[in-house]
Amino acid sequence: MRPVFTRRKFLAASALAVGAPAVLTARNANEKLNVAVIGVSNRGAANLAGVAHENVVALCDVDPDNAKKAREQFPKAEFFTDYRQMFDKAAKTFDAVVVSTPDHTHALPACIAMSLGKHVYCEKPMAETVAEVRHMRALAAKQKVVTQMGTQIHAENNYRRVVEIVQAGLLGEVKKVHVWNSSRPVGGKKLSTKPAAKFDLDLWMGPTTGEFFEVAVNPSSWKFAWPHFHWRWWWNWGGGTLADLGCHYIDLPYWALGLTSPTKAVATGQVTYTGDNTTPDMMRADYTFPDPKGGAEIALTWEHGVSGPDGGKRTFKGFGSGILFVGTKGQLVSDYGKYLVLPEAFAKDFKAPEKTIKPSIGHHKEWTEACKGNGGAPLCNFEYAGRLAEAVLLGNVAYRAGKTIAWDHAKGTTGDKAADVFLSREYRKGWELPK
Numbered sequence: 001m002r003p004v005f006t007r008r009k010f011l012a013a014s015a016l017a018v019g020a021p022a023v024l025t026a027r028n029a030n031e032k033l034n035v036a037v038i039g040v041s042n043r044g045a046a047n048l049a050g051v052a053h054e055n056v057v058a059l060c061d062v063d064p065d066n067a068k069k070a071r072e073q074f075p076k077a078e079f080f081t082d083y084r085q086m087f088d089k090a091a092k093t094f095d096a097v098v099v100s101t102p103d104h105t106h107a108l109p110a111c112i113a114m115s116l117g118k119h120v121y122c123e124k125p126m127a128e129t130v131a132e133v134r135h136m137r138a139l140a141a142k143q144k145v146v147t148q149m150g151t152q153i154h155a156e157n158n159y160r161r162v163v164e165i166v167q168a169g170l171l172g173e174v175k176k177v178h179v180w181n182s183s184r185p186v187g188g189k190k191l192s193t194k195p196a197a198k199f200d201l202d203l204w205m206g207p208t209t210g211e212f213f214e215v216a217v218n219p220s221s222w223k224f225a226w227p228h229f230h231w232r233w234w235w236n237w238g239g240g241t242l243a244d245l246g247c248h249y250i251d252l253p254y255w256a257l258g259l260t261s262p263t264k265a266v267a268t269g270q271v272t273y274t275g276d277n278t279t280p281d282m283m284r285a286d287y288t289f290p291d292p293k294g295g296a297e298i299a300l301t302w303e304h305g306v307s308g309p310d311g312g313k314r315t316f317k318g319f320g321s322g323i324l325f326v327g328t329k330g331q332l333v334s335d336y337g338k339y340l341v342l343p344e345a346f347a348k349d350f351k352a353p354e355k356t357i358k359p360s361i362g363h364h365k366e367w368t369e370a371c372k373g374n375g376g377a378p379l380c381n382f383e384y385a386g387r388l389a390e391a392v393l394l395g396n397v398a399y400r401a402g403k404t405i406a407w408d409h410a411k412g413t414t415g416d417k418a419a420d421v422f423l424s425r426e427y428r429k430g431w432e433l434p435k
């Protein structure tokens with residue numbers, strides 16, 4: 001695996017002693033939390049709204065235009081365009097950090113924050129690479145900080161009801177799960193010259209290489225000014241549809257079946273959309289998981305660019321994207337907000353079990369309250385979410401390696417040097433992660 005981490009300490013990190021026992025928030029549980037938010041428009045705006053009931057003391061966005069609304073809403077919050085400066089100059093003013101930047105810019109601010117003992121809420125898929133996800137999970141445990149990944153569907157009621165059904169054994173033994181997503185990417189094209197931008201592209205680029213400067217996106221129905229939002233479909237900054245949506249959808253079988261780490265993954269796919277993009281719009285990844293209940297392994301198939309399992313050969317009305325649990329007694333199809341048991345003969349006598357999983361107080365609130373010492377760890381803490389994100393991203397590793405990969409979770413290797421290359425990325429000098 002390529003080296004990921006540097007011994008270079010960021011100014012703030014060295015000033016506040018990296019590795020010191022974390023949790024600065026030994027404060028009155030009724031007091032408000034002091035929060036810094038990095039990336040404040042698009043998903044960042046939703047996350048800002050999620051923590052707006054606390055003290056938002058610092059805002060950071062690389063594009064000042066994107067930050068206008070947030071700055072109007074929180075005029076007293078100090079504003080930065082470079083999160084490294086935010087940590088260096090203002091770290092003492094906040095206890096917790098929300099990271100809503102593009103995937104390639106999750107790991108560094110999240111790791112600086114955790115090194116300083118700050119609690120972290122970070123968007124899915126936690127980070128861009130498997131190596132980064134593993135480092136973040138380990139750092140969170142070491143620093144004993146409160147963490148939550150931005151898989152907010154986990155806090156809604158539908159997933160709770162499905163988990164209760166599966167865990168009560170009402171579908172019988174479940175050894176096969178299909179997950180599919182019908183969303184399609186927006187094509188982009190490479191340019192031979194560095195495109196003009198109204199903000200500091202170098203900061204946006206962060207750890208990534210100069211390849212960035214050769215990419216611009218075609219006009220599309222997604223009205224985000226380039227490069228915002230459109231980075232998803234290039235390996236240099238995102239992980240395509242699997243990385244974009246896998247953590248939301250695969251979260252459900254992960255929770256319901258108590259999945260941990262896959263032992264194997266294989267993936268195929270193709271780029272059929274117009275553009276120079278690098279991630280496939282059509283993809284299938286087959287994962288093999290040990291069954292925590294014992295017996296035969298569980299097979300989980302992810303497909304994107306299709307409206308149903310088996311390349312869209314099977315569809316379920318109203319479930320353009322979804323999750324299908326195949327049990328020995330019955331089947332269940334679900335999406336974020338609803339589920340249906342199948343087939344009709346099984347459904348007619350089906351009775352949902354009693355509700356045993358208590359409602360969430362809200363995905364962001366789980367985190368903010370836990371930061372203040374109220375309640376237990378948020379459900380999508382980095383221990384749980386790190387396992388999930390690692391598995392999701394391994395599908396892309398298998399796709400890029402072009403072969404079946406084995407996975408040794410304890411050692412963090414596929415055992416194959418050519419495949420291990422895709423577990424991590426190259427870092428531009430000065431943008432490596434702190435140890």
Ligand SMILES: NC(=O)c1ccc[n+]([C@@H]2O[C@H](COP(=O)([O-])OP(=O)(O)OC[C@H]3O[C@@H](n4cnc5c(N)ncnc54)[C@H](O)[C@@H]3O)[C@@H](O)[C@H]2O)c1
Binds near residue numbers: 060
């Ligand atoms: N939980 C969800 O349902 C959900 C939905 C959409 C996106 N996401 C995730 O949220 C993250 C952001 O996605 P998006 O589509 O909002 O991206 P985006 O490109 O719109 O970026 C979000 C904000 O971050 C800012 N930003 C970019 N680089 C930055 C940097 N280096 N420092 C500070 N600010 C920076 C942008 O200017 C923008 O305001 C991604 O990880 C994505 O996977 C989650």
